[in-house]
Amino acid sequence: MNSSCSYPSNHQSMIPLVSSPTGIPLPHCACGMESVATIFLGNNNLTGGLPNCSISLEILDLGNNLFSGNIPPQIGVCSNLKELHLEGNNLVGRIPSSISNISSLQILTLACNELIGQIPHALSKMKSLKWIYFGHNNLSGAIPRELFNLVSLNHLDLVDNNLSGQIPSSLGNLTNLQYLFLYENKLTGLLPRSIFGLKKLVELDLSYNHLSGEIPELIIELKSLEILHLSSNNFIGKIPNALAFLPCLQLVRLSLNSLTGEIPSLICKISSIEVLNLADNNLSGTISPCLGNFSNRLSILDLQSNSFHGTILETFREDCGLRNINFNGNKLEGSLPRSLANCKNLEMMDVGDNKINGTFPYWLYTLPELQVLVLRSNKLHGVLQSSKIIHPFLKLRILDLSNNDFTGPLPKGIIKNLKAMMNLSEQQSSLQYMQGRYYYYHVNLTVKGFYSEFPEISKTLTSIDLSNNNFHGEIPSVIGKLRSLRGLNLSHNSLGSQIPTSMGNLTSLEWLDLSSNKLTGQIPNELTDMTFLAFLNVSHNRLTGPIPQGKQFSTLENGSYEGNLALCGFPLSKACNNDGRKQSSPSFLKEADDSESKISFGWKIVLMGYGCGLIFGAVIGYVTFRNGEPKWFVTLFRVKYH
Template sequence: MSNKRAKAHSLLFMFMFLFVQNFSVSQVDEDLELLLSFKSSINDPFGFLSNWNSSTPLCMWNGITCNSFSRVKVIDLVEKNISGIISSSIFHLVEIETINLSNNQFSGEIHSDLVSSVSLRYFNLSNNHLTGEVPKCSISLKILDLSDNLLSGKISPQIGVCSNLQELDLGGNNLVGRIPSAISNISKLQILTLACNKLTGQIPRALSKMKSLKWISFGNNNFSGEIPQELVDLVSLSYLDFADNNLSGQIPSSLGNLTNLQHLLLFSNKLTGLLPRSIFDLKRLIELDLGDNYLFGEIPKLIIKLRSLEILYLFFNNFTGKIPNGLASLPRLHVIDLASNSLVGEIPSLICNITSIVLIVLSDNNLSGIIPPCLGNISKSLAVLDLWKNSVHGPIPETFSQDCGLRILNFHGNKLEGSLPQSLANCRNLGMVDIGNNKLNSTFPYWLDTLPELQVLGLRSNKLRGVLNSSKTIHRFPKLRILDLANNEFTGPLPEGIIKNMKAMINLKEQKSSFQYMHGIYYYPYYINLTVKGIYIELYEILTTFASIDLSNNNFHGEIPSVIGKLSSLRGLNLSHNSLSGHIPTSMGNLTSLEWLDLSSNMFTGQIPNELIDMTFLTFLNLSNNQLTGPIPQGKQFNTFENGSYEGNLALCGFPLLKACNNDGRKQSPSFLKEADDSETKISFGWKVVLIGYGCGLIFGVVVGYVTFKNGEPKWFVTLYRVKYHRKGRRCS
């Protein structure tokens, strides 16, 4: 009897095993079909999914991870350059827990079947081109990252159904409207990122119900109103970003009760008032960024209590008084940016005690005194030293050490005297040096041409003198892209040896970095005062392909060396107000990227070379006050220049001047004046229309300009022509 039972159990077990096995195989086949359906709707240019076929075991497919039952658990196709539409089939994978398709080229809307993914825990489609509204999510979903796409519309109140979400990132989209109060129903949420959208309204007070929140990022939106006092209830919060909005009022003192807060980012709002004393009770605070607001008063001495502080941004406010000595007592501090306030007094020498310091920005204040000599002793860690536009005087310290780590040195607009210290040659990483608009009174510092990383050199408006001779350096200024020596007392011929070795000004447009900007550490930008198209501006965010030379207002003489035609990537060339002579070299026609050319107030003779017509990007030309003769070239950009480009050259003729030329190119003699007068009569009506247009435009421009500046500084103007924002971190596309 027992044998019969054993045989029966055995048969039952075998039957069940075969049933489970067949059932499991059918489920695996189902997963395979669903994934092949997903593959059929996308493009895979690099063939990463080439082994997605029925002859390869499913669990060996690229980007696929299975569980112990051979069911698909993970799809990981990060940064594979895949494009196309995301098929709804992947949301029907019964055991799927993770889908990561970030950093690809997917487009279209996210299918509503996402809600049917009962096992899905992690869903990442960031950095694609997805459109549509935020989809409803599965009840089991814990992490949803749809950042950096093209999602639009409002955030639906249905988002509150996602009650198990722990991380939600919808940043970098085009979402509009208000944050629905229903979002507070996601009680387990720890990370909430809505930055870089177009959201409006006030910050919901209902956020205070989300006790688990550790991270809030609402920067780069259009939120208004005041910062809610109720945020004090979020005791677990470590990261708070409300930057780049329209928040107003005072910083609530209740923020001082967020004892776990490490990052407080409120820059670029309309906050006002004094800094609340409670802020300095945040013992764990690492980053404090309150820049670009309307805060006022002195920087409190209580700042000494922030022992964990590493990054301090207080730029573009109305702070007064002196730089607090207490900053020197913060052992971890490596960024100080107090630019564009009304600080007075001397730069405290105690600042040299901060051995970890990397960035010191004190520009656009009212600081006086001398530069502390000890700053050279901390130059190993110091990468940015910016004292632009103060009243610092005396010599530049000679103490830059052998292991100097400086990348940006900006002393523009002070009262510094003497010479540029040769110890700066120890700073091999220097990419920018701007000592313009000071009182330096030495010869040109030839040792600068040995700096291998130097891209920007500004020494304009000093009292530098002497002849720019060639040095013994074989590869001079290998990366120099901006050279500004205007308004000095240099003499002799133009430095042909320097010009022909500026390799970085040749074929910059062929580099892959065409749309990148010059910057130093912490994305601190290179910026410099330049004369661009006849206007003196502060150029901010300089493209790596930008190249210009300004040697104007000196005493250079002789001819322009023809080698200048090799600098094919030059955007601007200003040689005005010197004593240069001879012909304009035809090789300048090779400067096809040139946008402005100023050769005015020299002694050039001969004709304007027809080769200059090839400068199709030229929008500003000034050849006035020379001794040029013959016809003005016609065609392309030359048809857009006005009389002012040529005035003071009595022997020039042709459009736009009213002096016509003979067929042989000479200015017409008096015997042809009647014919010229007849020509003028024929076009007189056209010139009247032009003059009327200029007059109306001038009046309109003056009125609009007055009204605009009377009612506040236009942001577009500030962004272009001032150093308005020292920005870092996440940038909105």
């Protein structure tokens, strides 16, 4: 017998197991001992099929392992089970109806497997169930109405399946329900009125479905509600005023719908709110001044992709708690309010694609936590001056000032302080994302020539975009210190001089766009050290000489270099000499050479003619004149001079 099944003679009431080696099969005796009441074998690497269990078991936790196959029908004999945890495995097939024989079961978690088929109607017999967690499977069909007869249910999670149809009105029977998660399915229809009778509901997430209609004012009945997620549906109408009378509300996400009208000023009465996401709707009007000062708990304010107009008022309070402001894609104008400098915890500010004007807001230098700054596609102008702050933008990782009217040289004083773009070790330590509570930061950036959406912002993402402005002068060599930079776009400016060799130090760079400038000289060979470079565009400049060869440069195409008439080498059709000069001269020099050779050849013929004629004439003249004056000669000269 395996040593893991050897216990003292008085028997164990609990079997814990943690950190097993990879791929160990579970001994069947572990679940079959008659006097064992509780088995915790979760979060290991156990393999094989699910074992049989004894009638004495009350808690069986096999979650987060590598078990495969079907859930056996014999699971129904475990009649004393109170908790069954099978989540996070590789289980397939249907949920067996026999599982409903476990009438004492209170917690049933089958999430994160590959289960298919419909939810068994027989589950309605399990009157003791308090927690159902079937999320992240491939379950289909309608939600059984009978499921909502489980009046003890506290937590219902059916997320990320293929469930369809309407939400049954019998949902209102679940008077003890506190958590309802049905997001990422294919549910349709209106919100059932019965849902607003769930007085104990704390979290409601119906996002990413096909629900329609208006959000009714009846939502005022959900006095215990803290989290409201209705994003990515087809809701219409106005934001209900009733939200202002939910005293516990902490998070509101109504994004990606078709809501219209203005933000009700009453919403500023929700002093407990932390996240307000109304992005991607058809909302209009001005941004209410109270949104900047009604609560120091508000950390996320996302109003992007609506039709808000007017100015952003100077109303941000001194104890502003905002960490993320996203007003991108509206019709806002005027200058950015200086009171935003009060938001010392601000990590991200995106006001791109508006009509913001004025010069660069230098008070941004005073925001010590700022990591993402997007001011693209506005009407900002002027020279980017160096900061008087000793170390501005120490944490800045994404800077997008593209499509404005900035002038002057590139901001060397800003670039040399971007410490977060210099430290490779911290950036590569682990894959983490910028986020708040129930909210991932997101941004749109031009990457490899395409405007791309990043629904999550990795903390390893670093990018500078200064394209489509009027910057001139040279590219400062200090830019080579940004060793963790992944994207750089300086295209469509008036930058001149040579590409600095220090850019070869940007060994993390994945895309580089220097196109449509006035750059001269050769492309530095040091750029071949950019081993992650997947996109390069230096087209439409005044570059000369051979294109560097090897490494990533071997993967680039002609379009990367077009519009530079004096470049040569692969992938262009113009070859270079061994010394790096082109074999063929430019066309105007070639024509000049051809013209000179033709003239030279013509004069040779003329001189040869003169030589032959001179000798022939001398001989004939001598013979003629010696024999007397010819008549044609006398006649010719008499006529001419008469």
